[in-house]
Structures are given as C-alpha cells and as structure tokens.
Amino acid sequence: MTFQWNFHKAQQWAYAIFIFLVMFIFFVKGNMLVPYDGDDWSNLSSMRNAIPMPNGWNPIKILPETLFPITGFFAAYAVNPIIGDYIQSISITSACVLSLIITVYVLLFRRWLVQIWNVSSATSYAFSFLFLLFHFLVFKGKVGANPF
Numbered sequence: 001m002t003f004q005w006n007f008h009k010a011q012q013w014a015y016a017i018f019i020f021l022v023m024f025i026f027f028v029k030g031n032m033l034v035p036y037d038g039d040d041w042s043n044l045s046s047m048r049n050a051i052p053m054p055n056g057w058n059p060i061k062i063l064p065e066t067l068f069p070i071t072g073f074f075a076a077y078a079v080n081p082i083i084g085d086y087i088q089s090i091s092i093t094s095a096c097v098l099s100l101i102i103t104v105y106v107l108l109f110r111r112w113l114v115q116i117w118n119v120s121s122a123t124s125y126a127f128s129f130l131f132l133l134f135h136f137l138v139f140k141g142k143v144g145a146n147p148f
Helices: 007-030 038-045 063-083 086-117 121-139
Strands: none
Touching: 007 086, 007 121, 038 063, 063 086, 086 121
C-alpha cells in the first residue's frame, strides 16, 4: 500500500485543528469553564441513565446530564493526576469537549455550504469561519463593556 498525499484532506484537517485550537484557547484563557454553583457540581458528580426519565426534573435533558459527569470523571481520573489541580482539570477537559463540539458544528456548516450551495473550497472556509465569528456578536457591547 502506498501513501498518497491528498492536499484537500490535509487542508480540512488543518482547518479543523485551527478551529479547535482557537476555541480551546478561548475557553481556557478567555472564558474559563468552571463549575459555578451547586447545580454545576451536582450535574458534574451524578451520572444518570441515558434515556428520558418521565418523572425526572427535566425528563428530556439527556446529553448534558450524561456528558458532564463523563467529562468530570475524565477530568478527575485522567487529567487531574497530571496537572494536580482539580478545578483546572475540569476547565481543560470541559474546554476540550466544548471545542470539539464547536469544531464539528463549524465543519458541518462548511460541508453544507459546499454540498448545498456549491461554493468553492476557499469560499467555504472563509464563510464558515465568519459564521463562527458571528456567534460572538452577542458579546458585543459598548466600548470597554465586553470582557471578551
């Protein structure tokens, strides 16, 4: 089997890594993700079944209530022994998970642009990055009022 260089695949991987790193740095340095109140700590520490619970407090809220404890478990037992700071471990692990989700979101938007609108590869990268940046317009406020 021979290795064949595929420029378009390398371009896609580089773009995905770039989006992931930008979002990871934002969530670690710019807007740190830490447990804020009792609900966060409760959701972080208690696992539930991954099915809707008709008698539960929020019966259809499955993904956050299963993903958050898994993230906390990984932070406690895989990242914390390396870093030595539990809160920082939660922050880094949560930033990783959220950055990965956002990266997939932007890549799916880019694929939609290419498949549905038939835009060029370069245009799809530019528009999908602008699409990501436009999500931050919500934080735009008066001069000096935006901490991000």
